[in-house]
Amino acid sequence: MIFNKDTAQKTAELLLQINAIKLNPKNPFTWASGWKSPIYCDNRITLSFPPIRNYIREEFSKNLEKQFGKPDVIAGVATGAIGIGMLVAEYMGLPFVYVRPEPKKHGRQNQIEGFLQKGQNVVVVEDLISTGNSSLMAVEALKEAGANVKGMVAIFTYGFDVATENFKKANIDLLTLSNYENLLELAVAKRYITEEEQETLKVWSKSPSTWNVESDSTSVK
């Protein structure tokens, strides 16, 4: 679910403006899930733009407190959400930890980096949700460490049914700044994408887990 329509539209517009949305139908991206996709939303780029990362930080901080109450700790999902998660923690004056996809193989062999105590209330910050598997693995690790996970916030979700089901099964509330529906609406209205690209995305969105074609690369300008 998005926080609200205004934020969803503004966030989508900012992502398009900084060219964080890449289209590459002829040489598809491989996602974390292994799915092939003509689209890639690179939210990591937002960190390079201070006014945009400040906007994201403030929207996250305001809305997550409204939704979940003020947590004891903010957790970022590594690596994509370490930067933005830390900015949120700093803005809210809260401790921060980050969660690796798996325990580190040397050193202290930690999966969670930072100081976390059993029973602490944690809100998880993620940059992007496709299937939700990466984020929910982080939630699992936090719960195993004794944290009380209050919910998750992310910059963007594709809104796939599989993610909705995964979050429902895990009993975790997910709120996002923006989503695919708002992104597409704006990209079409402001002519960031051609009719041909629109058509590709239409075909892809009908069956994203099985979509795959051969083609060339473009970024949405």
Ligand SMILES: O=P(O)(O)OC[C@H]1O[C@H](OP(=O)(O)OP(=O)(O)O)[C@H](O)[C@@H]1O
């Ligand atoms: O919802 P999912 O299907 O799990 O996909 C989304 C995940 O993929 C990306 O991480 P990636 O694995 O590319 O690693 P990174 O964060 O280190 O860039 C992104 O940052 C999410 O964590």
Ligand SMILES: O=C(O)c1cc(=O)[nH]c(=O)[nH]1
């Ligand atoms: O599923 C992914 O791996 C993924 C998709 C996407 O659009 N952006 C991203 O950073 N990861």
